[in-house]
Amino acid sequence: MPSRRALRALLAWTAGVGLAAACNGPIESRPDEVVATGPPAYGDTFIQASIGDIGGLIPSLTSDQSSHEVGGLIYDGLVKQDKDLNLVPAMAESWTYSPNCLELTFKLRRDVKWHDDYPFTADDVVFTYETMINPKTPAPFKEGFLLVKEAKALDKYTVRIRYDKPYARAVETWGTTMLPKHLLQSFADAGTLRESPQNSLPVGTGPYRFQEWKPGEKVVLVANPDYYEGRPYLSRIVYRVIPSQATIFLELKANGVDYVNTLTGIQYARQTEYPAFRKAYRKFRYPGDNYTFLGFNLKDPRFADKRVRQAFAHAIDKQELIDGVRLGLAHEANGPMRPGTWAYTEDVKHYEYSPEKAKALLAEAGWKDRDGDGVVEDRDGKPFTLTIRTNQGNDERKKIAEIVQQRLKEIGIQADIQLIEWAAFIKEFIKPRRFELVVLGLGTGSDPDQYVVWHSSQRGPDQMNRTGYANDEVDHLLEAGRASCVQKDRVRAYHRIQEILAEDLPMIFLFNRDSLPVVTSRIRGVSPSPSGILYNFNEWYVPKTQQRYTSG
Amino acid sequence: MALFALRRLLLSIPLLIGITFVSFVVISLAPGGPLDFLTPEDPNASPEVKERLIKEFGLDRPIHVQYWQWLKRAVRLDFGRSFLPDGRPVLTKIGERLPVTLFLNVIELAIIVGLAVPIGVLSATRQYSLYDKITTVFVFVGFATPDFWLALLLMILFGVQLGWLPISGLRSLNWEYLTFWQQQWDFFAHLVLPIVVATFGGLAGFSRYMRQSMLEVVRQDYVQTARAKGLSERVVISKHALRNALLPVITILALALPGLIGGSVIIESIFAIPGMGQLMVQSVFSRDYPVVMGNLVIVASLTLVANLVADITYGLVDPRIRFGGRRGRR
Numbered sequence: 001m002p003s004r005r006a007l008r009a010l011l012a013w014t015a016g017v018g019l020a021a022a023c024n025g026p027i028e029s030r031p032d033e034v035v036a037t038g039p040p041a042y043g044d045t046f047i048q049a050s051i052g053d054i055g056g057l058i059p060s061l062t063s064d065q066s067s068h069e070v071g072g073l074i075y076d077g078l079v080k081q082d083k084d085l086n087l088v089p090a091m092a093e094s095w096t097y098s099p100n101c102l103e104l105t106f107k108l109r110r111d112v113k114w115h116d117d118y119p120f121t122a123d124d125v126v127f128t129y130e131t132m133i134n135p136k137t138p139a140p141f142k143e144g145f146l147l148v149k150e151a152k153a154l155d156k157y158t159v160r161i162r163y164d165k166p167y168a169r170a171v172e173t174w175g176t177t178m179l180p181k182h183l184l185q186s187f188a189d190a191g192t193l194r195e196s197p198q199n200s201l202p203v204g205t206g207p208y209r210f211q212e213w214k215p216g217e218k219v220v221l222v223a224n225p226d227y228y229e230g231r232p233y234l235s236r237i238v239y240r241v242i243p244s245q246a247t248i249f250l251e252l253k254a255n256g257v258d259y260v261n262t263l264t265g266i267q268y269a270r271q272t273e274y275p276a277f278r279k280a281y282r283k284f285r286y287p288g289d290n291y292t293f294l295g296f297n298l299k300d301p302r303f304a305d306k307r308v309r310q311a312f313a314h315a316i317d318k319q320e321l322i323d324g325v326r327l328g329l330a331h332e333a334n335g336p337m338r339p340g341t342w343a344y345t346e347d348v349k350h351y352e353y354s355p356e357k358a359k360a361l362l363a364e365a366g367w368k369d370r371d372g373d374g375v376v377e378d379r380d381g382k383p384f385t386l387t388i389r390t391n392q393g394n395d396e397r398k399k400i401a402e403i404v405q406q407r408l409k410e411i412g413i414q415a416d417i418q419l420i421e422w423a424a425f426i427k428e429f430i431k432p433r434r435f436e437l438v439v440l441g442l443g444t445g446s447d448p449d450q451y452v453v454w455h456s457s458q459r460g461p462d463q464m465n466r467t468g469y470a471n472d473e474v475d476h477l478l479e480a481g482r483a484s485c486v487q488k489d490r491v492r493a494y495h496r497i498q499e500i501l502a503e504d505l506p507m508i509f510l511f512n513r514d515s516l517p518v519v520t521s522r523i524r525g526v527s528p529s530p531s532g533i534l535y536n537f538n539e540w541y542v543p544k545t546q547q548r549y550t551s552g
Numbered sequence: 553m554a555l556f557a558l559r560r561l562l563l564s565i566p567l568l569i570g571i572t573f574v575s576f577v578v579i580s581l582a583p584g585g586p587l588d589f590l591t592p593e594d595p596n597a598s599p600e601v602k603e604r605l606i607k608e609f610g611l612d613r614p615i616h617v618q619y620w621q622w623l624k625r626a627v628r629l630d631f632g633r634s635f636l637p638d639g640r641p642v643l644t645k646i647g648e649r650l651p652v653t654l655f656l657n658v659i660e661l662a663i664i665v666g667l668a669v670p671i672g673v674l675s676a677t678r679q680y681s682l683y684d685k686i687t688t689v690f691v692f693v694g695f696a697t698p699d700f701w702l703a704l705l706l707m708i709l710f711g712v713q714l715g716w717l718p719i720s721g722l723r724s725l726n727w728e729y730l731t732f733w734q735q736q737w738d739f740f741a742h743l744v745l746p747i748v749v750a751t752f753g754g755l756a757g758f759s760r761y762m763r764q765s766m767l768e769v770v771r772q773d774y775v776q777t778a779r780a781k782g783l784s785e786r787v788v789i790s791k792h793a794l795r796n797a798l799l800p801v802i803t804i805l806a807l808a809l810p811g812l813i814g815g816s817v818i819i820e821s822i823f824a825i826p827g828m829g830q831l832m833v834q835s836v837f838s839r840d841y842p843v844v845m846g847n848l849v850i851v852a853s854l855t856l857v858a859n860l861v862a863d864i865t866y867g868l869v870d871p872r873i874r875f876g877g878r879r880g881r882r
Contacts, residue, residue, distance in 0.1 A: 047725060053834075056637035067637070138605050138637075191608075194639030215638075215648060216826025217721070238725050242824040246704055247720050254712045254719055423584025423839070462602075549726055 038543025040525065042223070045236040045549035046540075049248045049257040053216050053241045057202040058193060059177045060132065063140045070219050070239055073537075075177035075204035078106055078125065081446065083529035083536070085341060087171050091120065091178065091205060091228075101166035101485035106174065108157040112228045114180050115203045115210075122153035125174075127181035127188070129161075136191025144173030168482045168490060169447045178205065207232045207538050216241055233525070233541030236549070252518070255280055261517040265327040268516045281518045282526065284533050287340070288515040291333045292397070292441045294388075294404060295507040298468040300436055302384070309505040311361035313351035315411045316404060320353075322511050325399045329516060333509035335498040336442070336450055340530055342487065343448030343494040348502035358411045369412050376412035385414040389429055390439040392419040397439040400510065404439075431461045433468060440466075444512075448494045449482045454501070469506035522546040557864055564856040569623070571852045572845065576619045579836075579844055585611065586635040586839040609635060609841075622845065631846035636838060642846040645831065650813060652722065653820075653827035657812040660747055664754045665805070671755070672762020673797070677789060679767065687759070695756030703749045703822045710745065718742050720824040746823045750816060761804060766797040799870055806862030810854040 050069070055062040059071030078092035089095075092106040112120040131137050132145040147170075150162040163170060179188075180203050187196035202210045207229070208221035219239040225231045240257065242248045249267055251257045263272070268283065294316070296303040303309060322330045337344040362368075367376040367384055375383045388404060390397040398419060405415045415437070420429065429435045442453065452458050455478050456470035474497055481493035517533060519526055525540045526533050542548070586609065587602050606612050610621060625632060631642035671691070675684040711719035718724065724738050769775065770793050778792045779785075817829040828847070835843035 045725065056639070058637070062637040135604055138601055138608070140601055142601065194637060195633070199638060200640070214826065215645070216830055217824075218725075240721070240725075240824070241826070242720055243821040243830060244824070246700075247707070247822055247824055250704070250707050250712055250719050254715065256719060421583070423582075427583050 038524065038545065040233055040539075040541040041544040041547070042231065042233055042541070043235050043544070044522075044542040044547040045238055046234045046259065046523070047238045047240060047257045048259045049240050049242050049251060049262075051241075051243060051245065051248070051262055054213070054219060054239075056194065056199050057210065057213065058179070058196075058199050060139045060141075060179065061137075061193060061199075066239070066241075070221070071177055071202075071204075072206070073208040073221055073237060074202050074206045074210055075179075076112075076206045077175035077177055078108070079171055079175045081175075081531060081535065083527075083531050085446065085531045087175070090175070092174070095171060097485050102163050104161045104163070104170050105154075106159045106161070108159065109228055110157055112205050113226055114182075114205055115224060116180075116183075118180065118182050120178070120205050121156045122159045123156075124178055124181045125159045126151050126153050127185065128176070128179045131179055131184070131188040131193070132176070134188060134191070137188065137193060144169055144176075148173075166483045166485055168484055169449055170485065172447055180204075208237055211236075227538075229538065232538040234523075252281070253277065255520070258520040258523065259517065261515065263516050263518065265325075265329045265516075268518075269327045269329060272518070280521055282521050283516070283518045284526075284528055285329065285514050285516055286528070286530070286532055287331045287338075287512045289338060289445075290441050290443045291336060291512050292330075292400065292439070292510045293333075293507040294400075294510060295438045295440060295467050296505075297433055297435050297437075298470075298506060299433055302386075303436075305365045306504060307361045307365040308367070309508075310351065311358040311365070311411065312408070313505055313508050314354045314358035314361065315407050315413075316508060316510075317353035317407065318510055321400055321403055324403055325396050326511065326513060329514045330511040331514065333512050335501055335509055336444065336453065337448055337494065337498060338444035339512060341448065342491060345495040345498050347495070348499050350502075351505075351508075355407075355410045362411060367412075374409075374412060375414050383414065384412065385416070386436040387416045387418050388437045388439065389418045389420060389425065389435050391422045391425045393422070397441075400439050404437075430466055433461070433466070438466075441513075448490070449478075450497075451478045451482055454478060454497070454506075467506040469504070471500060471504060474500050522548065556867075557860065560860050560863070564860070567856060568849075568852060572623070572626070572849060573619060575848050575852075576622065576841075576845060577615060579839070579841060580615055580618070582839065584839060586841065587611075626845075626849065631849070632842040634835075634843050635840045642842045645843055646828070646846055646850065649826060649828045649831045652825060653829065654813060656743070656746065656750070656825070656827070659743070660750045660754065661805075661808060661812065663747065663751045664758050667751070668755055668758035669762055669798075669801075671759040672764075673766050673789065673794060675759070676763045676766035676770065676797075691756035691759050694752045697753065699749055699753055699816070699818045700822055702752065703745065703819065706745050706749065707822075717744055719745075720822070722825060746819055746825060750819055758801075758804070761801060762797070765800050766793065769793045769797040772796070799866070802865055802869065803862045806858045806865065807855075809858035809861070810851050813850060813854060 048069075050066050052064060052066045054067040054070050055064045056067055057071065057074070059068050059075060062068065062071070076091050078090060079087045079095070080090040082088045089109075091109055091112050093109050095104060095106045097104055106125070108120070108122060108125070114120055129145055129148060129151040132139055132142045133148070144167075147163060147165075147167050148161055149164045152160050152162075154160050161170070161174075167173075180198070183198055183203055184193065184196060187193050187198070193199065200213065204210075205228075207224055207227045209224045211220040211222050213219045218241060221237040221239070223232050223235045242251065242257075245262065245264070248257065248260055248262065249271070252260050252263075252272075268285075272278075272281070272283065294312070296309055296312075298304060318332045322328060322332065331339065333339075334346070334348050334350060335344075339346075362376055362384075366378055369375065370377045370381060373383075375385070377383050388401045390401055398417075401417045401419075405417055408415045430438070452464045454465060454469055454471075454474055456465070456472075456475050458465035459468050459470070477493040477497050477500075481490050481497070484490050484493075515532060519533070522542050523540050524543060525536065527536060529535060587605055610618055613621075622632070629643070633639050633641050634645055671687050675687050678684050707719050710717040718738075718741055722739065722742050723735075724730070724742075727735060727738060730738060770789075772793075775788060775793050778788045783792075813828055817833050819825070820827045820829045831843065832847050834840075835847065
């Protein structure tokens with residue numbers, strides 16, 4: 001599922017290991033025994049299993065999650081997110097906005113050094129900006145930088161950034177990994193960043209230094225003793241590539257890995273519920289940073305009628321989907337915002353499961369079973385049949401399609417299911433908007449600005465407004481929301497957007513999948529928060545007596 | 553003989569070009585392109601990056617031009633750089649994967665041959681005996697057992713429950729801190745399961761070939777003659793029959809050569825072995841054309857070479873082919 005992965009990657013610069021992105025909501029941590037405490041100690045190796053290898057070692061050039069997880073440990077940005085998802089200083093000491101929101105000034109820390117002992121200065125920040133906007137740089141995410149009018153180093157430790165228009169995500173943009181000017185200048189100018197030594201032997205400012213990358217096998221990082229926030233406790237990180245989900249699970253059962261965040265629902269809920277496992281690992285659960293939806297093609301005349309879309313929403317039992325597909329490990333979604341964040345509101349129209357209401361709405365829109373065959377027809381006697389499409393290889397989405405198919409049958413709509421290989425699915429169906437109903441997922445983002453997903457200007461074949469949604473008020477609110485640096489004003493805009501979306505239903509928001517990480521119980525210092533557990537990764541430690549690996 | 557080999561070698565050049573051309577076209581026709589994976593479905597991905605990369609990779613040119621550019625570089629053994637963000641040379645990428653796969657496959661093949669020949673010979677000479685029946689059942693069970701299923705069962709038993717063997721990977725993570733002999737032992741322990749799984753499946757076909765070939769040979773007149781001369785059964789079988797029975801096996805062995813570098817995707821994925829199979833599958837899925845093509849050229853060349861080697865050795869060991877049907881054979 002490249003889409004979800006990429007979105008995650010986008011947010012991954014946040015904190016520590018990068019997959020910290022998550023949100024407020026119930027958190028479950030169930031250690032089987034009271035975790036013994038010991039004083040924090042340096043040492044030991046932390047082994048994380050990953051399904052995919054990293055794509056490269058300059059995170060700004062990659063879009064896969066693994067690269068951003070590893071990159072997040074080697075590199076740092078000017079800001080990061082804390083446990084409550086607020087932006088807090090990282091390599092910047094502080095920042096200030098001019099009253100009109102057009103000027104942003106960062107004061108940098110003076111004690112930050114690159115791993116090769118070069119001091120980190122304002123020149124590196126300006127260089128990173130220039131590299132990102134350079135058309136020769138193949139960075140997939142440069143939008144935030146393109147809106148910058150000017151980035152200037154006022155002195156060695158002060159950077160001033162100017163915008164033409166107020167940009168709500170300005171500060172967040174600067175959480176991107178900073179690149180070393182003294183090593184990359186010539187490659188950036190020549191447009192050969194991918195071929196630079198930095199891409200195989202990266203030098204960053206982050207808590208961990210790069211040691212080795214054996215493609216397809218592992219990436220090894222070692223603690224940076226000179227890290228500006230203090231040396232992290234865990235001395236060595238091994239990022240093991242294990243391409244098979246089944247093998248990762250067996251390694252976990254044999255205590256071969258310390259951290260896994262890719263367990264399936266059934267593995268998490270059933271297959272790890274035995275005493276030995278609960279003693280060896282702590283399980284965590286919090287709502288993830290994504291939602292799964294059932295998207296309409298609004299170009300289809302049948303779905304142009306809001307009542308039909310609302311009828312579909314009433315026909316679907318979200319809880320049934322969550323229980324059946326995720327074994328309960330998800331939260332009902334009612335909109336595109338991340339639950340628990342400041343932009344989220346619960347106060348929108350809900351559609352309870354009610355086939356009667358669904359049928360009534362359909363009848364109102366002119367769809368009735370006129371010939372008694374169980375399928376509704378329009379006034380000309382044309383039956384309501386459609387195809388639900390989703391990408392192949394995603395079992396969850398397939399099951400959703402099947403359950404939805406059954407539920408639609410109850411209200412007299414006959415649905416077929418078609419599964420298509422990812423690349424073909426996007427190219428042949430999604431981009432040319434040749435679909436009726438699709439099951440897909442989207443990331444919620446670390447900022448509520450969802451201009452590209454909902455604005456009517458974004459309906460082109462290569463753009464992200466895939467349902468073809470257009471609503472003047474929403475357009476206006478999206479523009480207002482991204483053009484303010486005052487959170488209070490933004491809250492109003494985003495709450496209203498959610499209300500309208502819940503009424504208009506360009507897609508049916510199904511659920512937010514829960515993140516389900518497990519961490520070996522010899523690790524201490526894990527303290528669950530709304531944003532997950534990885535935000536304080538550098539404070540995790542293993543007491544001296546329980547350290548398992550020699551790590552130099 | 554040398555002339556024959558030379559002619560075959562020259563003939564394989566246009567063949568190789570044909571193979572690469574067809575592959576190039578087919579992979580380019582597959583839906584989606586490298587850009588769909590580099591700048592995936594993402595609200596914030598910049599469209600101009602895509603255009604920029606399309607230019608850089610030369611994907612905006614017509615396909616025959618692209619192929620010509622590729623071919624010009626390929627004859628100088630320059631297969632370009634990967635399209636993935638790591639941007640590393642194709643040959644480096646293949647080079648770091650090849651040794652593991654080659655090493656594993658050579659061992660596997662050696663074990664398979666080492667076991668299959670005696671199994672086949674014994675079942676042939678004792679046709680319909682209890683031994684023959686048991687081995688027949690055994691090898692067919694092996695043939696029918698899915699790799700991944702057997703692998704998982706063995707991993708659960710030896711890795712999780714008994715804890716005797718490591719589950720996946722090639723080396724323990726504390727490898728650097730082990731003594732030399734511990735390192736050897738560690739490496740060996742990691743290899744046991746993958747090799748067992750791979751040989752178990754491969755044994756069946758090979759031993760059946762051996763049995764069949766042996767059955768045909770022992771019915772021949774010259775074997776009868778050897779027996780009539782009063783030679784012991786051991787000499788008859790090992791000297792007169794076996795040598796002839798091995799002839800078809802040579803062909804099969806030679807044809808297994810390209811498979812040596814191909815690598816098994818299933819076994820490599822399950823045991824997390826960074827080999828050629830995984831590389832090939834990943835590059836196909838991410839439409840990393842340079843790596844796919846580099847891989848194909850190597851496999852295709854090896855197949856052609858293997859065919860040639862099979863023909864030549866055949867000629868060497870079988871006088872009838874050398875003098876008689878050279879022209880008639882392909």
